[in-house]
Amino acid sequence: MTTVSDLSTPALVLDREAFDGNLQRMSTALPGDSLRPHVKAHKCTEIARAQEAVGHRKFCAATPKEIIGLARAGVGSDLLLANETIETRRLADLAALGEIVTVAVDSEATIAAAAAAGITSVLIDVNVGLPRCGCDPGDAGRLADRARSSGLDVRGVMGYEGHVVGLVDVAERAAKCERSMELLLAAHGQVGGDIISAGGTGTFAINTWANEIQAGSYALMDTAYGPLELGFKPALRLVATVISVSPKFAVADCGLKSLGMDHGNPMIEGGEVLFCSDEHTTFRPNTPAVGTPPLTVGDRVLVQPAHIDPTIAYHDRIFVANGPGLGAQVADEWQVDLRGW
Amino acid sequence: MTTVSDLSTPALVLDREAFDGNLQRMSTALPGDSLRPHVKAHKCTEIARAQEAVGHRKFCAATPKEIIGLARAGVGSDLLLANETIETRRLADLAALGEIVTVAVDSEATIAAAAAAGITSVLIDVNVGLPRCGCDPGDAGRLADRARSSGLDVRGVMGYEGHVVGLVDVAERAAKCERSMELLLAAHGQVGGDIISAGGTGTFAINTWANEIQAGSYALMDTAYGPLELGFKPALRLVATVISVSPKFAVADCGLKSLGMDHGNPMIEGGEVLFCSDEHTTFRPNTPAVGTPPLTVGDRVLVQPAHIDPTIAYHDRIFVANGPGLGAQVADEWQVDLRGW
Numbered sequence: 311m312t313t314v315s316d317l318s319t320p321a322l323v324l325d326r327e328a329f330d331g332n333l334q335r336m337s338t339a340l341p342g343d344s345l346r347p348h349v350k351a352h353k354c355t356e357i358a359r360a361q362e363a364v365g366h367r368k369f370c371a372a373t374p375k376e377i378i379g380l381a382r383a384g385v386g387s388d389l390l391l392a393n394e395t396i397e398t399r400r401l402a403d404l405a406a407l408g409e410i411v412t413v414a415v416d417s418e419a420t421i422a423a424a425a426a427a428g429i430t431s432v433l434i435d436v437n438v439g440l441p442r443c444g445c446d447p448g449d450a451g452r453l454a455d456r457a458r459s460s461g462l463d464v465r466g467v468m469g470y471e472g473h474v475v476g477l478v479d480v481a482e483r484a485a486k487c488e489r490s491m492e493l494l495l496a497a498h499g500q501v502g503g504d505i506i507s508a509g510g511t512g513t514f515a516i517n518t519w520a521n522e523i524q525a526g527s528y529a530l531m532d533t534a535y536g537p538l539e540l541g542f543k544p545a546l547r548l549v550a551t552v553i554s555v556s557p558k559f560a561v562a563d564c565g566l567k568s569l570g571m572d573h574g575n576p577m578i579e580g581g582e583v584l585f586c587s588d589e590h591t592t593f594r595p596n597t598p599a600v601g602t603p604p605l606t607v608g609d610r611v612l613v614q615p616a617h618i619d620p621t622i623a624y625h626d627r628i629f630v631a632n633g634p635g636l637g638a639q640v641a642d643e644w645q646v647d648l649r650g651w
Numbered sequence: 652m653t654t655v656s657d658l659s660t661p662a663l664v665l666d667r668e669a670f671d672g673n674l675q676r677m678s679t680a681l682p683g684d685s686l687r688p689h690v691k692a693h694k695c696t697e698i699a700r701a702q703e704a705v706g707h708r709k710f711c712a713a714t715p716k717e718i719i720g721l722a723r724a725g726v727g728s729d730l731l732l733a734n735e736t737i738e739t740r741r742l743a744d745l746a747a748l749g750e751i752v753t754v755a756v757d758s759e760a761t762i763a764a765a766a767a768a769g770i771t772s773v774l775i776d777v778n779v780g781l782p783r784c785g786c787d788p789g790d791a792g793r794l795a796d797r798a799r800s801s802g803l804d805v806r807g808v809m810g811y812e813g814h815v816v817g818l819v820d821v822a823e824r825a826a827k828c829e830r831s832m833e834l835l836l837a838a839h840g841q842v843g844g845d846i847i848s849a850g851g852t853g854t855f856a857i858n859t860w861a862n863e864i865q866a867g868s869y870a871l872m873d874t875a876y877g878p879l880e881l882g883f884k885p886a887l888r889l890v891a892t893v894i895s896v897s898p899k900f901a902v903a904d905c906g907l908k909s910l911g912m913d914h915g916n917p918m919i920e921g922g923e924v925l926f927c928s929d930e931h932t933t934f935r936p937n938t939p940a941v942g943t944p945p946l947t948v949g950d951r952v953l954v955q956p957a958h959i960d961p962t963i964a965y966h967d968r969i970f971v972a973n974g975p976g977l978g979a980q981v982a983d984e985w986q987v988d989l990r991g992w
Contacts, residue, residue, distance in 0.1 A: 318740070318992065319738070320992060350929055350930070373930060393931075394894040394904075395894060395904070396892060396894055396949045400659070416895055417895065417896070419947070419948035419949055420948060441897070441899075441925065441933050442895070442902055443894065443902050443931065444895070472928070553735040553736060553737055553761070553784065554761075554784040554785070556782070556787070559782050561735075563734075563735075566911060566913050566958070566960065567961050567964040567990075568992075570907060571911070571912050571961070572907050572912040572927065584782065588713055588960050589691070589714060589734060590734075590783055592782050606760070607735075607761060608737045608760055608764075619907065619929050620912070626991055649908075650967060651659065651660070651909075
């Protein structure tokens with residue numbers, strides 16, 4: 311039987327127990343259609359399949375490729391491209407999937423492109439404070455009219471409070487979430503439709519205004535969400551091999567090409583990360599406990615990514631283990647089949 | 652004819668003219684065997700082939716997969732794994748390629764693993780100041796003896812002054828490079844062999860102590876090396892599409908999953924990057940010149956990565972264009988075939 315320690319490194323390892331617990335916790339809090347899991351976090355059809363197995367039928371994604379992959383795999387019955395795209399060929403590929411697909415629009419240009427490509431359903435994407443996509447809340451009604459007169463079914467609104475989801479202070483997070491959702495609800499009043507889609511892992515428990523939450527990170531978690539104490543467990547680690555040991559530091563064979571770095575350095579179990587290079591992580595090992603041998607070349611170490619989404623995008627597979635440690639048995643191998651564009 | 656503007660986005664685009672100029676400039680400064688191009692920078696066999704075409708026969712790499720790919724493609728006649736590995740299976744795969752392969756070793760454990768796997772040739776990797784791999788300079792002679800008594804051919808030493816290559820002040824860079832190379836030369840005195848391998852793009856012109864330079868970034872460049880004024884031109888950009896425009900900012904469809912972020916934000920032509928999300932870059936467009944239309948949804952923009960190595964590792968292909976602009980013709984498509992492990 312293969313254990314985590316037997317894997318060629320670096321390799322992503324999913325702790326099935328923690329992962330199942332995270333899915334269970336979320337589907338208890340937000341059962342069925344009240345959660346729209348975001349597949350951008352993992353880009354893995356098998357993970358989406360597990361999310362479907364606990365009751366979620368609606369999914370969202372950041373790229374057409376993610377939507378197309380889910381549809382072809384038969385995962386989900388309501389797929390939202392929660393992002394704008396203007397490219398005719400890709401929109402036509404989405405339209406070919408039929409009424410299962412809804413796309414976000416936030417401008418006359420994206421509405422025209424969606425209609426021209428044969429897309430049937432849209433959400434009006436509303437800017438609720440994060441300077442990114444989304445129309446001005448006051449313009450949402452006009453765009454909805456435009457979409458309907460172009461033959462599109464306007465199912466409602468979406469608006470992502472991405473500037474709020476990471477705030478550590480829960481009272482501040484709740485207050486700012488409410489302010490964002492007031493904007494979204496006002497826009498919804500002008501737009502109509504059944505759907506008010508918003509939120510993320512950081513606001514899943516406090517965003518009571520949206521009627522579906524777009525959370526992705528909760529399934530695997532990362533160190534960046536740790537301080538928010540959301541009750542989800544880290545379920546994805548990178549196993550690496552110690553390839554060099556010096557008196558004051560050691561080096562593991564993972565680095566900038568196996569770890570998303572925008573949230574800073576990863577954490578390493580048994581030491582402190584000093585810096586990452588392309589294929590190396592230099593770290594200071596903790597002083598070994600009495601009776602424990604010091605770290606040596608060939609030892610395996612577990613590394614916890616600071617940001618899982620861009621970490622997973624570097625890997626073509628995730629190994630599924632039956633626990634968190636190096637001795638856990640590897641039961642499966644899931645392809646990261648939705649990456650690229 | 653396809654132009655850069657016609658590509659599905661985000662897509663990496665190589666400016667063939669700038670790229671050829673960079674290869675020419677480097678092969679004039681360090682012709683033939685005085686340069687050992689580092690393929691970790693690009694992970695692309697076709698780029699290595701172009702480096703071979705201007706006279707370089709020796710290559711180095713950071714992963715066994717990079718070495719194996721080059722060997723199978725018949726590129727290079729002297730391939731150095733400039734990194735430690737302890738994994739028996741991978742070392743055996745390298746050994747099966749024959750005498751074309753040399754690996755770096757810096758400990759008794761890596762020497763034993765190389766010898767056991769049937770590797771024939773090694774370099775002693777010496778720590779010259781960067782806290783990463785490499786033995787203590789004073790231990791290099793002992794390790795060389797150990798390697799030779801294990802039946803390995805010790806071809807010399809390598810030592811990477813990675814803490815020096817990025818220093819903007821050229822006098823400081825030269826002085827610290829000299830100090831590092833004094834350590835490497837002292838180790839070489841104990842080790843013997845023909846090879847003294849060191850350096851990178853930042854020290855290619857000032858490291859006169861090594862007899863081969865391991866440079867990689869020079870071929871494509873990135874914004875991080877810009878301030879050093881090394882004479883190489885940026886030859887790799889990401890083309891992206893504007894998917895949303897607001898009064899104060901716009902959003903392009905590239906982000907944390909298409910750009911290595913450890914050196915900070917990318918630069919965008921025609922604007923200033925505010926922040927990157929998974930699949931978005933929010934930027935402030937420059938005020939358009941009189942008579943020029945403002946930025947609109949569907950426009951293409953060119954983005955220059957801050958760090959090319961981890962940027963390329965997110966992509967499966969590089970489009971080759973005949974110039975730097977959006978109107979340049981796309982002449983070829985090169986696979987990033989050496990990524991993964």
